[in-house]
Amino acid sequence: MAATAEAPQSTKKNYLTALKEALYEEMAANSDMVCIGEDIGILGGAFGVTDGLQEKYGRERVIDAPISEAAIVGVACGMCVNGKTTMVEMQFIDFISCGFDQIVNFTATYHYRTAGEVAIPMVIRGPAGGYGGGALYHSQMNEAWFANSPGLKIVCPSTPRDAKGLLKSALRDPNPILFYEMKELYRQRAIEEEVPEGDAALVPLGKAAVRQEGEDVTIVTYGTNVYMCLEAAKTLEAEGFRAEVIDIRSLVPLDEETILESLKKTNRLVVVNEAPRTCGFAGEILARLAQEAFEYLDAPPVRVTRLDTPVPWVKPLETFVLPSVDKITEAALRVCRY
Amino acid sequence: MLGPYSQKLTADDHRELLNQLYLARYFDVRLIKEKKRGRLRGTLYSSHNQEAILVGSLYGLKPNDWISPIHRDMPAFFLKDFRNGWRNPGRMGMTIQEVCAQVWGKQGSPGRARDNWSHIGSKAKHIIHSTSMLAGTIPAAAGVVYADRLDGGDAVVLTYNGEGSTAQGVFHEAVNFAAVHRLPVVTIIENNQWAYGTPTDMEYSLEDFARRADGYGIPGLIADGQNVFDVYEKVMEAVDFARSGKGPSIVECKTFRAYGHGDHDDDRAAKYRPTDEVAQGRSRDPIAVMKRLMVAAGTMTADQSKEHPAEGKGAAEVTDADFPPVVVEYLTEGVEFAVNDTVPPGEEGGMWVFRE
The missing domain is CATH 3.40.50.920 (Rossmann fold)
Incomplete structure (x- = not known):
């Protein structure tokens, strides 16, 4: 990689890199943040969104979980009850059905049923969507299941800037949030763009x-x-x-x-x-x-x-x-x- | 034959444990009476005959420990950290006023009466809020102590579960997760032989459920759920094991559900369960067992054991005179508070969906 001093390197980033930056920045900014999911540590995630995160922040804060979506969500929810912010990765958003009860009945209702005593700052994120030949169980958009479950916010970015900015905002929000990542966009060159660093990258939730x-x-x-x-x-x-x-x-x-x-x-x-x-x-x-x-x-x-x-x-x-x-x-x- | 933990209990402990058993029983029968009087509505889930599990398991906890009770554990909400003073508002358990306000659906409920019966909790008092999805609280229990351990704490969590909920997939996922991470999660199985209308031989194919622990590589202990000392002994063994960093355990407490799944089910339960099985299951009332143990230990005389004969009696037969006055007075304070408390205003139904 012999980039010459004269040739300016492109600072444009793809959607996946933007997500990764959001996770690294928020893990650094919030020592109470914990990540949990299948293969997110040693492997760095099936798509590499959490690549290197465990190496940097340790096995305690970046947890390689057993194939147990219900436990993953529930454990993360319990951590939130006790003061943590959690990022849950679903390896594919299709698999979220295995953790459905823990999301809609346990986590989404927590703030409501405790009359505001307990907030659950949790982001459940994962690769979603079709057009890649992923077939029945690697192509879904199941956001309507959760839109019909009061207590959950739902976010779906389409650009690298939004991927980073919305994920950072989501990780600072005190509510459980489902974050739909478009896996067809993860590495798409055509949409690469400059992505700001730190708080300048924040994109507010709820704004079209x-x-x-x-x-x-x-x-x-x-x-x-x-x-x-x-x-x-x-x-x-x-x-x-x-x-x-x-x-x-x-x-x-x-x-x-x-x-x-x-x-x-x-x-x-x-x-x-x-x-x-x-x-x-x-x-x-x-x-x-x-x-x-x-x-x-x-x-x-x-x-x-x-x-x-x-x-x-x-x-x-x-x-x-x-x-x-x-x-x-x-x-x-x-x-x-x- | 007392084990190492129970041996250390003093005569005062014995008397306190007996009073707690009486209180848990009185809570149960008093609510049934209040409902019959028309002062209370809603389904009641009785812990009658299972009180030794609650009293014995909670007695040795540290104030900062967490618990996760379910529908048949209603007394656990106030029995937690009870040794720090029944009326001490600073202790790490709910007040009797809070628990009664919840039963009555009033504003004084910790959850402002948004969900019913046992679906309350308190982050401040370290009680996890349950839902109707049984075994669904075990993952959160694991998460709570995971977070505590990250912060350098040594809290243990007791999760309460009927044997029926152990067939749920989430039970397996959560206990396995706790085992992998050696989390201080003590999973108490209140094995009362009936999951609503289904007997244990239709629920799992083990003689002793505790053997399920072998599959997770964790200890599985069995306690006599009618014997408060034995429950205390086994739970303390599991709690110390957990606190020392060795990981979770399953403690199976063998007991019997004396009445229906809820009070709505009492009449049917009298038919779907064999009469001799019910008679046998009710024959070792935990209050009677406790009295015999105290007489044997010399902490109660045979004459004293005849006082306050609540044991062996159902709600219809028992009266306030069958209970120690301290127990009746304490619960009455909660009941009167709840009866006189107000219901929350309707617009609260639309509040707190999100944290703003």
Whole structure:
């Protein structure tokens, strides 16, 4: 690696490196923070997000847990009861179902059922989402399970800056948070960017980002789908429609204000998410906006989601069920031409 | 034959333990009477006949130790750190007013009556808050002492579980985790032979449940759950083992559920359980056992043992005169507080979902 003094090295970072930086910085800043998960220590995590963390902070604070998602969540919750901040890694977010009761009945309700006596500062993070051929149990977006469980915040970053900034904010929040990382974006070169250090990197929870401004249709989305919506927006532009693309970044709490302001301008709404249609979060956004913004709408709002199927393995099957640039474009054009 | 821990108990300890047994029993029967009088609503989960497990296991704990009780352990909330003075508000246990306010669903409940019955706890008093998902508290118990150990503490946690909940996957996950990390988690199994309507031979295929410990590489102890000294002995052995850094244990306390799963189930339980089994199971009342042990130890005379004959009586037969006055007075303070306390305002139902 003989980088010459003249050639400036790129300081752009990928999504995964940004996450890693967040963990290193927060572990350094908070001596009460403990990380726990399967293979996160010696191995450094299945994808390497926690690479080197155990070496630096020791086996007591970076725990290689047995394959026991329920115990992992519950142990982390107990640590939070006794003053710790915990980061729980789910090796794949699909596996979170094995710890479901500990999350929704035990952890999510803790502050509520103790009348505010006990806060649980816990972040459960892990690789999520399809488009990688991961098949049924390595492709899911199951955020709706948790959006339907009061007491949990839900975050889903789409850029390296947000990955770092939102994870740092989440690790400083006193509530249990589910943090959906888009594994298809982990090492994607095209989205690498400069990522600030320390507190300058913080991105507040509950604030949407307008990724592209437009006047003709509002497309609301999050995660990997953000890039598909931006791609679809190009085709729309060629057809004479300028789309405003909103990346909500946080599902709970949801920045309804930003979406509403956009709708007042565009009067048309498309919502896109990877999760299945029925009772998915896209449906929740549609319901809320249909109620809040009915007078502003010039066309029926539309959602583009996965079909109500599991995520199948081989490419043609996966493509068939998941949202795509074509499906988003088609839906948006329909709304624009209504 | 007393073991090394029980041998050190003094005559005062004996009297205190007996009074605690009486109090736990009185708590149970008094609530049933209050409900019959129409002053109390809600399901009651009786610890009748299992009181020696609570009293014996809690007696040797240090104030800073943690506990994780479940529905049949209601007296544990106030019995914790009871030696530091029944009415001492600074002790590391709940007051009788707090526990009664919870039973009655009033504002004075530590959880402001947001969840019912035993679903309370106190971070300040080192009591873990349970839910209805049994065995689901053991991971948190492991986490609490993990955090304590990181901070240089030497606290031990007692988790209480019926034998029924041991078939849950989370039981295995949590005990295994505690074993791997040698955490000071003492898992008490109150083996009362019935998981609601299911007998032990339909729950697990072991003669002694404690043998399950072998699979985790940890000690499995068996205690006579009717004998407060034996429970104290075995739990203290496990607690000292845990505190010295050697790791968790399972302590199986063999007992029998005297009545239904809850009071709503009393009538059915009288039918789904064989009469002779129930009679046999109730035949060694822990208060009677304690009195016999005290007479044998010379800390009570045979005549004294005839005083306050609450043992062997159900809620319908027993009266306040069957209990020592100190016990009746103490609980009455809690009951009157709760009856006169107010319910929380409705809008609290929408509060505290998140910490702002």
